Amino acid sequence: MKVVTFGELMVRLQPYNYERFVQADHLEFTFGGGEANVAVSLANYGADAVYVTKLPAHAIGQAAVNSLRRYGVDTSKITRGGDRVGIYYNEKGASQRGSVCIYDRAHSAIQEATTADFDWDSIFEGVDWFHFTGITPALGPNVVDICREACKAAKAHGVKISCDLNYRGKLWTRERARAAMTDLCQYVDVCISNEEDAKDVFGIEAEATDIYAGEINREGYKSVAKQLADKFGFEKVAITLRESHSAFDNGWSAMLYDVASNEYCFSKKYDLHIIDRVGGGDSFGGGLIYALLSGKSTQDAVEFAVAASALKHSIEGDYNMVTVAEVEKLAGGDGSGRIQR
Numbered sequence: 014m015k016v017v018t019f020g021e022l023m024v025r026l027q028p029y030n031y032e033r034f035v036q037a038d039h040l041e042f043t044f045g046g047g048e049a050n051v052a053v054s055l056a057n058y059g060a061d062a063v064y065v066t067k068l069p070a071h072a073i074g075q076a077a078v079n080s081l082r083r084y085g086v087d088t089s090k091i092t093r094g095g096d097r098v099g100i101y102y103n104e105k106g107a108s109q110r111g112s113v114c115i116y117d118r119a120h121s122a123i124q125e126a127t128t129a130d131f132d133w134d135s136i137f138e139g140v141d142w143f144h145f146t147g148i149t150p151a152l153g154p155n156v157v158d159i160c161r162e163a164c165k166a167a168k169a170h171g172v173k174i175s176c177d178l179n180y181r182g183k184l185w186t187r188e189r190a191r192a193a194m195t196d197l198c199q200y201v202d203v204c205i206s207n208e209e210d211a212k213d214v215f216g217i218e219a220e221a222t223d224i225y226a227g228e229i230n231r232e233g234y235k236s237v238a239k240q241l242a243d244k245f246g247f248e249k250v251a252i253t254l255r256e257s258h259s260a261f262d263n264g265w266s267a268m269l270y271d272v273a274s275n276e277y278c279f280s281k282k283y284d285l286h287i288i289d290r291v292g293g294g295d296s297f298g299g300g301l302i303y304a305l306l307s308g309k310s311t312q313d314a315v316e317f318a319v320a321a322s323a324l325k326h327s328i329e330g331d332y333n334m335v336t337v338a339e340v341e342k343l344a345g346g347d348g349s350g351r352i353q354r
Contacts, residue, residue, distance in 0.1 A: 014306040015061040016142040017090075017172075019163055020048030020149040021123045022066050022077045023099040025291075025331060031107045034115075040102075044080040045331025047146040047179060050292045053332040054299025054321065056085040060306070063087040063140070065163075067122040067130055073098050074122070084332065092130045095122025103291060106260030112290065116183055124152045128159050133166030142302055143167040146177040146295075147214065150193045151184035157193045164200035175203040177298050178210035190214050198245045203305070205298050207253045211237050215244070231268070235277050238270035248272055249305075251315065253297055253322070254282075261287050265323055267297065269315035278312040280319040287326045296325035296333035300340065313344075320344035 025045045028037035048064070055062040064086050068074035070093040077098055078088050099121035106112035118124060137143070143163065150157040167174050176198065180190055194214050198204065212218040217240045219233025238250040249271050256264030266282040300321030304314035320343040325333040 014142070014303075015063065015140045016052070016055050016144065016302060016306070017063045017065060017136060017140050017167075018048035018052045018055075018144045019065040019160070020046050020145060021099050021118070021121065021152065022046045022049045022064070022068065022081070023101050023118065023121075024073065024077070025101055025103055027103045027105065031105050034102065034104050034113070043330050044077050045101075045292060047148050047177065047295050048144060049081060049086075050295035050331050050333065051144055051299040051302070052086045053081065053084045053334075054296055055303055057334060058299075058303045058337050060303060061087065063090055063136070065090045065092075065131065065136060067092040067095055067126040069093070069095050069098060069122050084334070090131075090136050092126070094130070095125055097121045099124065105289070108259055108261060111260055114183075118152070118184075121152075123149075124156065126159060127155055128162050131159060131163070133163050134170075136163075137166050137170040137172055140167075140170065140172050141306060142173045142175065144175045144177075144298065144302060146179040146298075147190065147194055147210070148179045148181055148184065150197060151181055151190065157197070160197055161200075164197060168200055173202045174200055175205065175298065175302060176201045177205040177294060178207075178214050179294065180210045180213040182213070187213055191216075198247075201245065201247060203249045203251070203301070204241055204245070204247045205251045205253070205294075205301065206237075206241065207294065208255060211241060211252070215241070217241060217244075231279060234268050235270070238268065238277065242270065242272050249311075251297075251301055251318070253294060253319075256282075260290075263287060263290075263326075265293075265319065265326070267315050267319045267322075269301070269311050269318075271311045274311070276311050278315050280315045283319065283323040285323060285326045289329050290326060292331040292333060293322050293326050295331070297322035299333065303337075316344045317341065
């Protein structure tokens, strides 16, 4: 299986342990970004994962490229140019204190890229799947244009397209997001959303659900998935369901709706004690893409994706560094992570 993902790869700067920005005198330096995280997951599962972006030709841009290469991601389609690698500062939450993310992405190489920077017809030769998220078009109208050109080329090459809505209010307004994503979602086959994104982007929400109270109404999410599928003609809709009890402790599960069979499959729920939440949704997306390309059933696909994501919450950094065997062991167990003897 060959999968292309497209987005922004950023420098991640983070205080050690659970220090606050205002008290930190050292920052950890790593890399991450939604679609890059998906590519790393897929490469670790043995897929041919190709990551597309634009990065400067200087040493920091090269370090970003190298961070993907070490996990087997194909970086040959990355365009080099521009002056900046985008940055995000991450302050990890603890107990009742939530995490804080501060972006420094203006004028990054990908934010100033144009449609001329990417030869999508060449990129999509022999490709099975294309993935992007709502974070990428949020970077600017020019990047919306790039995403549209990528989707058109993917369709012309018979490539399946998935999109994680991933609304980020720090990057654009709901109105801009709705206009752009309504345009782009006409090309999408598999939509990934969560409790908030469907509401923020398209005004679609589940009734009788309070994500902050930790209450999940399954029937409400069936309705959300069906409304999304009916609106855009999606083949499948996945919705991740997070029950937030504290910064450390979450309930984590998901639903996958298959339109052709009218099948709604809910995964088992994991009680997470979180080491690092960043990349949790991306690891779900990577797991789902791998499972669907592997021919897994709707139920088995959502179980694999949720197990992959549960494991990611135990790993520092953006990237999910687990194997297929580790994911399948958890998905096939009781969800506790205990060794089954």
